[in-house]
Every structure is written in C-alpha cells, then in structure tokens.
Amino acid sequence: MDISIVIPLFNEVESLPELTAWIKRVMDKNGFTYEIVFVDDGSNDGSWELIESLKFHNAHISAVKFRRNYGKSAALNVGFAAASGDVVITMDADLQDSPDEIPELYRRIKQDGVDLVSGWKEKRHDPLTKTVPTKLFNAVTRSMSGIHNLHDFNCGLKAYRKEVVKSIEVYGEMHRYIPVIAKWAGFRKIDEQVVQHYPRKYGKTKFGFGRFIKGFLDLLSIFFVGKFAKRPMHFFGTMGVISFLAGFVISVWLITDKLISIAHNTPYRNVTDQPLFFIALVAIIVGSQLFLIGFVAEMLSRNSPDRNNYQIEKVI
Numbered sequence: 001m002d003i004s005i006v007i008p009l010f011n012e013v014e015s016l017p018e019l020t021a022w023i024k025r026v027m028d029k030n031g032f033t034y035e036i037v038f039v040d041d042g043s044n045d046g047s048w049e050l051i052e053s054l055k056f057h058n059a060h061i062s063a064v065k066f067r068r069n070y071g072k073s074a075a076l077n078v079g080f081a082a083a084s085g086d087v088v089i090t091m092d093a094d095l096q097d098s099p100d101e102i103p104e105l106y107r108r109i110k111q112d113g114v115d116l117v118s119g120w121k122e123k124r125h126d127p128l129t130k131t132v133p134t135k136l137f138n139a140v141t142r143s144m145s146g147i148h149n150l151h152d153f154n155c156g157l158k159a160y161r162k163e164v165v166k167s168i169e170v171y172g173e174m175h176r177y178i179p180v181i182a183k184w185a186g187f188r189k190i191d192e193q194v195v196q197h198y199p200r201k202y203g204k205t206k207f208g209f210g211r212f213i214k215g216f217l218d219l220l221s222i223f224f225v226g227k228f229a230k231r232p233m234h235f236f237g238t239m240g241v242i243s244f245l246a247g248f249v250i251s252v253w254l255i256t257d258k259l260i261s262i263a264h265n266t267p268y269r270n271v272t273d274q275p276l277f278f279i280a281l282v283a284i285i286v287g288s289q290l291f292l293i294g295f296v297a298e299m300l301s302r303n304s305p306d307r308n309n310y311q312i313e314k315v316i
C-alpha cells in the first residue's frame, strides 16, 4: 500500500464527510493505493457513528475508538501502530489541513528520500493569541533540538517514511515534537514543505492556553530524556559533585582562616557568623541531594525495560 492517512479526531462530526470525500478525490485522481485510519479520541458528538456509516461506503477506511479522551499524542501513537502504508501521512480532522498536499509530500519521501516532511503553515489562519506564542515556541524548539530547518514543529500535516512511525513513541502531549523525537531516534533527513492552511470551518479548537505551558514543560522533558535518560548520573552527578565540592572548599577555607587567626592571635569572626558559611552549607546539602537523585535515577534506568532498546538500521 502506498499511503496511510492517520487522522486523530475529537468531536469533529461536521468535518468528517467533507474530509473523507476530499481525500478520496485526491487519492483516486493520483491512483494511489491507500487507507484512512481514523482514531476517535473519545468523541461524544456522534463522530464514531458517522465513521461507521462512512466506512459502509468506503472500504479504505479503518478506525479505532478510545473509550475516553486521551489526547492527540495517544491517538497518533495508536494510528501509527495501525498504519501499514509505505508513507504515513498525519493530518488534523478539522479541514484546516488540505489533502491536496498529499501527492507532493508522498513524492518527497519516495523520490527525494526524506525521512520526515513537516508541513509549514506559512500563511496561518489562526488568531494572533496563537500565532505569536507559536513563533517563540518554534524558535526555542529549533535551538534546543538543533533542527534548524523547521519553521513549524507542531503542524498537524506531516509525512513519514514507514520506519519512522514504527520506531518512535508519542505520548503525553509530545505530538508537538515528533520531529525532535524522530531525530533522537536517528532519522536525520528531516525537511519541511509549505502547505495551505485554512481557518477552522466547524467546531472550535480543542487546545486552550494551557498548550503553551504544557508545551514548554514537554520540551524540557523531551530534551532531558533524549540526552540523559540512559545515563542520568552524568547529569545529576556532575552538578552534584560541583556543588558539593564548592561548598566543601569554602567551609575548609573558612575554618582554616579562623585557625590561622587564632594561631596569630589576631581578631577573628565565628565561622557561623559569616554568610558565606551558610551558602557553603546549602551547597553541600544540595550537592549530596543531587548526587543521590542521580544514583536513584541510574538504578531506575537500569531497571527500565528499554534500557537496551536501540534503533538498528541495518544488519548483514
């Protein structure tokens, strides 16, 4: 099969008939073999019943329904597992992404040999409250992830080589950072393509302002997990040792200073009268705490089931 189109949806009943018809039009025109994988993220507006009736007329549709709402990342993860096409396309269900982009995305993967092509909504049809923070967000993600050629990490419309979706795991709200996850998994050819973006036609957005806070925290954890999950001691241990040593050296110095003064019979201050002493004390405590955290984390990661889970590209 050429293409799997994975579509996460949460209460998008009005958009689905139009979207399905549009996809079918594009696929038939280009002669692709394809499947549409709907993942119903616990809708309660009749989306599922509608999908059932759409499937009745279109054998290319398959669908999964969650019992409750788990979020877009969970939906994508399940869709990725179900997809069997050579190229996997993800798109939003709300008609903001255009199926007309699919042939070109497919070509980039198949002919240009790119692993992941992310859509770039160069002209966005979203309110300012969303576009301005998004700009900032993308800039931070770009510099933290080292993927400098993407403008729009969180675009719902993306295309993947099949191996990419089969070797990554998306959870929590990590769908915003799939290119970063793919990069950590060793896929280097990541590129973007300018895509059409339309205003939301029906219903309203499913993400509130909280998206920015959660998004930022997720970026931190992704960065940390990607870099240090398999060796937490390198992170906590280093900071712990530095802090402990700094505290230790300061204390030793304060005490020696006092002893020297006593020996020379010059006036001196009590060690406990000096602010520096308390700073040193805190540094020692924080340092040993960090060290212990690193130790515990190291034991955790030793016991984690995927401690020896590597991405193997080729074997002969």
Ligand code: UDP
Residues within 6 Å of the ligand: 008, 009, 010, 011, 012, 041, 069, 070, 071, 072, 075, 091, 092, 093, 094, 096, 156, 204, 205, 206, 207
């Ligand atoms: N979505 C989902 N589960 C959720 C929230 C959203 O499957 O918990 C789907 C939603 O139905 C849509 C896509 O994710 O197909 C993008 O959501 P939305 O259009 O609300 O996001 P925005 O365009 O505002 O970024």
Ligand code: MG
Residues within 6 Å of the ligand: 092, 094, 096, 200, 205
């Ligand atoms: Mg949308």
